[in-house]
Amino acid sequence: MKIAVLTKILPDGQDISSAPDGTLDMSRAKPVISEYDLTALEVAAQLAAATAGSAYAVSAGDASVSDSKTVKNILARGIDELFLAADNRLGDMDSHATAGALAALLEQMPAVDLILCGDGSADLYAKQVGPQLAACMDIPYISGAIAIEPGEGSAVVRRKTETAIEELEVSLPAVVSILPEAATPRICGMKDILAAGKKPVHAVADIEPAASGIQASVARAPQQAERLNKIFETADEDAIREFAAAMRAAL
Amino acid sequence: MKTLVIAESEQAARELSVGTRAMADEIVLVTFGNPIPGIADACIDISLPDDAIIEDAYLTLGDVIDAEQPDAVFIEPSSQLLGLGGRIAALAGTAAITGITELEDGAAQTNYFGGTGTRTVIPLSKPVIYMAGLGSLPSGGTAEGTDEVRSAEFRRPERSAVKKGAQALKTETSSLPEAEVVVAVGRGFSQEEQLGLARDLCSAIGAELGCTRPIAETSNWLPRSSYIGVSGLMLSPHVYIGAGVSGQMQHMVGCNRADMVFAINKDKNAPIFKQCDYGIVGNIEEVLPALTEALS
Numbered sequence: 402m403k404i405a406v407l408t409k410i411l412p413d414g415q416d417i418s419s420a421p422d423g424t425l426d427m428s429r430a431k432p433v434i435s436e437y438d439l440t441a442l443e444v445a446a447q448l449a450a451a452t453a454g455s456a457y458a459v460s461a462g463d464a465s466v467s468d469s470k471t472v473k474n475i476l477a478r479g480i481d482e483l484f485l486a487a488d489n490r491l492g493d494m495d496s497h498a499t500a501g502a503l504a505a506l507l508e509q510m511p512a513v514d515l516i517l518c519g520d521g522s523a524d525l526y527a528k529q530v531g532p533q534l535a536a537c538m539d540i541p542y543i544s545g546a547i548a549i550e551p552g553e554g555s556a557v558v559r560r561k562t563e564t565a566i567e568e569l570e571v572s573l574p575a576v577v578s579i580l581p582e583a584a585t586p587r588i589c590g591m592k593d594i595l596a597a598g599k600k601p602v603h604a605v606a607d608i609e610p611a612a613s614g615i616q617a618s619v620a621r622a623p624q625q626a627e628r629l630n631k632i633f634e635t636a637d638e639d640a641i642r643e644f645a646a647a648m649r650a651a652l
Numbered sequence: 653m654k655t656l657v658i659a660e661s662e663q664a665a666r667e668l669s670v671g672t673r674a675m676a677d678e679i680v681l682v683t684f685g686n687p688i689p690g691i692a693d694a695c696i697d698i699s700l701p702d703d704a705i706i707e708d709a710y711l712t713l714g715d716v717i718d719a720e721q722p723d724a725v726f727i728e729p730s731s732q733l734l735g736l737g738g739r740i741a742a743l744a745g746t747a748a749i750t751g752i753t754e755l756e757d758g759a760a761q762t763n764y765f766g767g768t769g770t771r772t773v774i775p776l777s778k779p780v781i782y783m784a785g786l787g788s789l790p791s792g793g794t795a796e797g798t799d800e801v802r803s804a805e806f807r808r809p810e811r812s813a814v815k816k817g818a819q820a821l822k823t824e825t826s827s828l829p830e831a832e833v834v835v836a837v838g839r840g841f842s843q844e845e846q847l848g849l850a851r852d853l854c855s856a857i858g859a860e861l862g863c864t865r866p867i868a869e870t871s872n873w874l875p876r877s878s879y880i881g882v883s884g885l886m887l888s889p890h891v892y893i894g895a896g897v898s899g900q901m902q903h904m905v906g907c908n909r910a911d912m913v914f915a916i917n918k919d920k921n922a923p924i925f926k927q928c929d930y931g932i933v934g935n936i937e938e939v940l941p942a943l944t945e946a947l948s
Contacts, residue, residue: 414765425769495747496738524765526883527750527783528731532707532738541813542707544735557816563660563730563876565820569705569813578735614746614777617762620769626908629929634920636934644914644939645946647930651891651912652833652857652947 402454402551403511406445407503407518407530408475409435410466414523419622432468434475437519439586441579444549445517446479446587452551457510458483461502461608463492476597477589483600484510486608493617494610500533501611507538509605515549515556516576528578535576542576543569547583654678656722656779657692658713658736660706664728664786666691667829671789672726673796680720681797682713682804689799698804706732708812710739712804717744722779724758729783741781748781749773752788753886753905766882767905786829787886826877831860832890836880836907838864840896840917840936844873849940850895856948859893864903881906896936899924916940 412430419425434442442458449456458475460466460483467487475483486506494502507513518531528544535542547566548559558569558577571577587593631647633640655676659665660683669679669691681692684706685699698712713736717725727737729750741748751763759774760782828834835857837850847861854861861878868879880887881903892910897903899915899922907913908927915928916939925931932939 414768417765417768419768497741497745497747500742521883525751526763526766527748528734529738529741529748529750532735533742533747536710536739536742539811541809541811542735542739543705543813544707545731558813561821562732563821565818567705567815567819568817569815571813572811575813614741614744614775615749616774616776618772620764620771623767623770623905623908625927628913628927630926630931631929632920632925632931632933634933636932636939640932641934641939641942642946644930644932645943648857648891648893648914648943649947651914651929 402448402452402515403513404445404449404454404456404515404517405507405510405513406438406441406456406458406480407516407534408438408442408458408460409522410460410462410468410471411435411522411524423621423624425620425622432465432471434471435519435523437521437523437581439478440581440584441517441519442475442478442480443584443586444579447584448515448549448551449481450479455481457481457513459503459506459510461486461491461499461506463487463489467604472602473594473597474589476600477593478587481600482603484603484605486605488606488608490610491608495613495615496527496529496533497614498611499530500537502608503530503534504537505608506605514573516574518576518578520578520580531576531578540574540576541571543571544578546577546579549577653723654680654721656680656682656717656720656725658682658725658733659728660684660730660733661728662686662688666795667786667791668726668728668784668789669797670793670795671784671791673793674790679797680722682716684709687801689801690797691795692797694798694800694802696802696804698806700806703815704806704808705813705815707735707739708809709736709806710743711807711809713740714743715807716804717779724780724782726782726784729785734783737781737783744777744779744781746775746777746781748783749775750783752782752784755782755784755789763882763905766902768901785886787888791830822875826875826885828860828862828878828885828887833857833859834862834887834889834891834907835859835893835895836862836864836897837867837895838897838903839866841867844871846936847873849936852944853940856944864897894924894928895940897924898922899927
């Protein structure tokens with residue numbers, strides 16, 4: 402079975418800091434794989450191994466996504482090849498434009514049976530690129546997968562909604578979004594990372610970004626509400642009494 | 653302005669219908685086998701075959717949108733409706749606006765990196781597709797509408813998923829979105845039995861119990877519907893009390909619009925102490941029972 406995994410490369414959210422004027426400083430945030438995509442990569446690697454197939458990672462974004470450390474990190478996870486469109490014109494796309502770019506990328510790759518994506522991206526957590534891509538390719542989309550069993554031209558997907566665990570049969574190709582609980586991403590050793598350096602990275606140029614349907618401003622730190630910040634450092638009887646009195650007054 | 657509200661749960665149907673009333677002259681509500689009269693100007697109910705999934709209702713919704721011509725579509729961000737919404741947005745040639753914390757004159761404040769940042773997103777085309785979670789629209793309006801219920805035929809895509817079986821999960825509808833007082837528990841609770849301490853405080857002060865994501869998703873001590881923060885509930889209660897909550901951005905973004913924030917944590921360096929009105933450094937095992945007694 403041939404599997405493509407949509408992989409978002411973005412700045413590490415933990416290293417974003419905000420200045421007193423509310424601007425965000427991204428300069429120390431190095432490119433990383435979006436957290437939930439790690440699970441999708443793991444599921445793809447396991448499915449490819451179980452079916453003697455291939456797992457391809459697919460990514461599009463601005464020039465920063467060709468970061469060599471991140472590229473190796475992707476390929477160290479049981480992924481065979483990476484198809485990468487790194488182009489500043491592909492930076493900060495909305496989900497509709499991203500799906501268009503990924504669909505164009507997929508056209509330049511070997512045909513795949515299954516397209517996996519993570520539950521949501523670390524920056525927007527919008528869960529939109531999966532269904533947008535499925536719409537673009539006119540194939541089915543399934544959210545919330547916790548297990549995938551490949552069959553002949555179809556797959557059985559166990560998935561979780563807010564109210565039920567369902568078993569779905571779907572003809573392939575299809576786009577399936579993977580929940581974090583579906584697998585535990587592997588810890589890559591030095592050997593995996595060295596081997597990753599020898600795997601093919603296909604730089605795909607000339608992907609035309611689609612026009613955006615929505616327009617986002619530059620991100621700023623959220624306005625913090627003014628708080629009293631009265632802290633009792635020791636929870637003794639007096640402190641608890643005063644704390645309780647403040648709470649009673651607020652209720 | 654005409655809005656289309658698409659909801660799976662009755663709670664979201666009500667909140668989105670009431671929340672869009674101030675901006676819309678006409679509201680059409682779309683439901684899936686559970687028509688709700690009286691909260692919109694018309695309700696269109698789509699009855700799915702037993703073996704179909706909501707994500708595959710996009711052709712049907714495309715028909716509804718063509719017929720109704722809404723200016724804006726408000727969708728409950730459940731996992732299936734996020735999928736359906738993505739396909740509807742694709743049909744409209746646009747991207748849905750997601751992660752909304754506030755909406756004013758069509759422009760949405762949206763979360764960036766789990767609330768580390770915020771962006772203003774404006775639509776460039778119509779219809780605008782908003783994924784609007786509980787608490788993201790103004791509350792306090794009243795439900796009004798007609799009893800008109802129409803049904804729309806489910807039009808199955810040529811290639812679709814076929815449901816072979818389903819096992820219901822334990823669900824509870826959450827009364828947290830409307831709660832004036834919220835007690836939230838976090839990782840400071842190391843055993844499930846300790847939740848009783850928080851429940852006792854809730855009963856004493858008439859609060860609803862919520863939690864951080866790990867308590868709902870890793871420990872599974874409380875239902876998923878009760879976690880506060882990114883991808884969960886976005887609340888603006890009068891009083892928020894965090895017990896054993898460290899104050900990670902991902903959680904605080906869901907409660908930092910509270911009028912008053914109280915914090916109880918044994919770690920004096922917990923980030924929540926920088927974002928609260930009153931904080932007390934102490935063990936939940938000692939502080940919570942003492943508070944409950946003082947406030948009973």
